[in-house]
Amino acid sequence: MTALSVRQVRFRYLTLYGLRWLPTGLLIPVMILLMQERGLSLSQIGLVATAQGLVVLALELPTGGFADALGRKPVLVTAWAICLVSLAVFAVADSFWLFFLVWALQGVYRALDSGPLESWYVDATLAADPDAEYERGLGWAGTVIGLAIGTGALLGGGLVAVGPVGPVSALTLPVLVAIALQAVALVALLVLMVEARPARGAGALRASMVEAPRMVGQAVGLLRRSRVLLALVAVELFWGFGMVTFESLLPLRLADVVGDADRAAALLGPAGSAAWLANALGAALTPLLLRRLGAAPAAALMRVLQGATVVGMGLLAGPVGVLVAYLACYTIHGASNPLHMGLLHRQVDGPYRTSVLSLNSMMAQPGFALGAVVLTALADRNGVSTAMLVGGVVLALAAPLYLPAWRAARATPPPAADALPVPAPAPAAAGGPAEATAPAAAGAPGGAP
Secondary structure, eight states: OOOOOOHHHHHHHHHHHHHHHHHHHHHHHTTHHHHHTOOOHHHHHHHHEEEEEEHHHHHHHHHHHHHHHOOHHHHHHHHHHHHHHHHHHHOOOOOOHHHHHHHHHHHHHHHHSSSHHHHHHHHHHHHHHHTTTHHHHHHHHHHHHHHHHHHHHHHHHHHHHHHHHHTTTTHHHHHHHHHHHHHHHHHHHHHHHHOOOOOHHHHHHHHHHHHHHHHHHHHHHHHHHHHHHHHHHHHHHHHHHHHHHIIIIIHHHHHHSSSSSHHHHHHHHHHHHHHHHHHHHHHTTHHHHHHTTTTHHHHHHHHHHHHHHHHHHHHHHHHHHHHHHHHHHHHHHHHHHHHHHHHHHSSSHHHGHHHHHHHHHHHHHHHHHHHHHHHHHHHHHHHHHHHHHHHHHHHHHTGGGGGHHHHHHHHTTTTTSSOOOOOOOOOOOOOOOOOOOOOSSSSSTTTTO
């Protein structure tokens, strides 16, 4: 097998990343409307969507350990195949329980999908060049996700405008196109993702199932031994709490400002596409921020600035002011995520990388749940603006948690300094696992963030 260069690894990663998120963008404009068209009430839609969150919370860590033990490619292939099945069911679902099945399958997909592709990219990059700066690729991935979701959302809206086509309703048409694109993504994954796995077959699977809990335990142990890693993972608690402001409270704030819920919904359609394009622009700024400030100071600054944009959404008058702050929030989010993930990767060696990513992702779940309860109750009692101010402050309070990473980077010379010493994995049994190779609120089928 010919070894890949750093550039080849990055190209394949970004190609697969874009293909992974393009179907999601197609579904964003239609997912709620299609379930309503098929007979579900809003309360029923809320209930079926909980299936995804519950499954992700239950499986996030075990699947991360499984990916580290068995290999990233087989886990990712399984995830994308499950997504394809869920989209096929979504296209024909017409009852509460079928839609519940769709969201439960999406939960399995998201738990399996969380981390393996990014872990493969980082490990494959370091295998090609141990001194390579993989943060550049992570930053470009943020650009790719913004472009893919924004393009998909515009394409989905266009398909709805074109439809219906024969017996296919206008709202179903984007789902069928998303199914086709998901199938293309699965084929591309099989072709482009190259992973060295010395053990295969049933023996490898059994050994990996035994190994996965140990990998998770080792990953959790890293948090006890590393203040840097613990602080970085704790950032997700604050981010998950604050995310409620621009995920859930913004429509309410916009409706308050324009005085009409329908007008607010009409504004949020194109604003959502523009937000993901702004996210892509922010991600493109990552290399500049790394050069000028360094990873940890830049990440801390982005948290403060994102909190300030949320405060702006709560204070600025008029729809223009609110939407400008909203776009600024997503621009900063696009820049902050690659910085945070790059710092996280520097703290762990390859065998536990996906498990640590799963830990990081999972920490946002209780933060978001707490934020949803606290901030919505605060909005009911004191107004949406007050709730957004509190959420913005909580987002900014995460900034000091980057200080341990900044001190560690200053105290130890690169490149070996950034990686946390990790105990070597125990020898695998015959046919055992090989050493091989973002956030998110409940989303659309297809993994919308």
